[in-house]
Amino acid sequence: MNIKNLLAAIVSKAMTSAGLPEGTNPAISLSTKPQFGDYQANGVMGAAKKLKTNPRELATKVVEQLNSALIESGIAEKIELAGPGFINIHLNKAWLSTNLSQTASDEKLGVTQRGTSPTDKQQTVVVDYSAPNLAKEMHVGHLRSTIIGDAVVRALEFRGDKVIRQNHMGDWGTQFGMLLAHLSDKLASNEVAETALADLENFYREAKVRFDDEEGFADRAREYVVKLQGGDAECDVLWQQFIDISIAHSEEIYEKLNVTLARKDIMGESAYNPDLPKVIDELMAKNIAVEDQGAKVVFIDEMANKDGEPSVFIVQKSGGGYLYATTDLSACRYRSGELNADRIIIFTDARQALHFKQVEIVARKAEFLPDNVAYDHCPFGMMMGDDGKPFKTRTGGTIKLAELLDEAVTRATALIKEKNPDFSDEQLADIASKVGIGAVKFADLSKNRTSDYIFNWKTMLSFEGATAPYLQYAYSRIQSIFTKANISEDQLDYSQLNIVELQEKSLAMKLLQLEEVLDSVISECTPNLLCNYLYELASLYMTFYEACPILKDDVSEEVKQSRLVLCSLVSKTLNKGLDILGIEVMERM
């Protein structure tokens, strides 16, 4: 159910019947104020401008057409013409009730599934997200890519697309020479790899110190790079050990974060290694890449400056080494060629925007990316501290993601103990984890800006206002009603829904907008829209809850049943919506 699309189709038809050209945008949107109805069609004004006619007269004709299409069919109860040509549509409460009843008994909450109609085909979507650098531990900078990517993935799957996750881990490169040399020494002095690599950050620092200060170590590190890239067996064993342990670190974080990435989703940089020479050969053969100053580069005329100097994109170093440009081109080829992607989505920070723009242009020229494959680089800003500078510890180090999450859970534990001291230790731990992690994720997911954003412990771990706990609280409250009424949700008769009060109608409208929101989240890769939606839903529910008694003595059985159906729908929608964001709910909190 997508009300907006439904109205768009109907208004479109009415517009052509009224004499407007085919394909005129009806411009349906949610009304900005209650007195303007529920939805409004603003397309007439734009069309009138083009045709140089009076918008009001034109709108009058369209409204005449709409009367039969909307009123007689029972969708709307009132259509008004306002201002210079706004068409305000007031939806019919009975129609809302009927649709909502159907939604309630649907597992997918009324969200139509891709692939069930010829105009809404299922797509294969490759999503590249998280991609931590395995040389180090995950830090706060990896949070955004990981959770935004995961939310979009879940939204796509819920809508019925086929998703292929790709965790493009940084498991290759010169820094591994130094790390492997250091690991080799540790093992030689009888240390166990797991112990040596228990603290990756520390291990990296030790290796770096030796690299900078220790006589001969840097040379050994470089030898290891050469050996590694040359496929030396002994070196490969070391590398594999390192990678395995580092991946395990990441998996711990994914587990804590409730992120769906698994081993099978890992497609690290090293995986493209065998393809890199072929990519260069192809680029050279097609005369896309040329040799310049010993390196192989692509001159991109499409991105030339005012003086006509093209943008330069190096695909192979003068020494023969490959770069991440080469790897990313190779990834394009693999994803469209082998994985048959219709769409490729990549989540990285905004600093790489230029790089991915270049990758796309070159990949399209080389036909690694056919025209019918969408390539969406979705950038996001960095986390900044209160001082507006990159978010660091007091001593200037990076903040480990694991520590951030632990702190969130610790704070949540304290708060829950205070609010509700009766929980057992086990219950407390479970709830605190869901609340703390949820708060961190929601704080981040609810922001869409591609610019940098200010990280603040207080804001992020605050449990009041527009936060995950507010939504979880709304959910728990609903469960509590069912407990109190001693009614199970699946005993409800969903046809017993009757929208009467204003607060009920607002809630009903919101509930029917889930698909609209998900479609925007999917097309724009913006989970913050879902966050806003769920907050508004919870907020409307709270208002309804205050205004419309459910279990009180003076409430009739019919009204009670109807309101319980609404409660049930809100709880299902909150649960599913939060699940898409990777945030868990609980019966009590």
Added chain:
RNA sequence: GGACGCGUAGCUCAGCUGGAUAGAGUACCUGGCUACGAACCAGGCGGUCGCAGGUUCGACUCCUGCCGCGUCCGCCA
């Protein structure tokens, strides 16, 4: 120097393909719990949408120029 992004309430942020009187949260103030869970609700205060032009019935939104901040720009990723 060039490219890209950003500038909205004290603070953190929404604002969809141009639409009606620019919205939330927070902070601050006023009310509401012998409770269908107050992690809540109702209300109030708070704005020259960086500045200046332009396009038009209409601009936070589109165009141009400036100011400020950030990021990137041939051999790191």
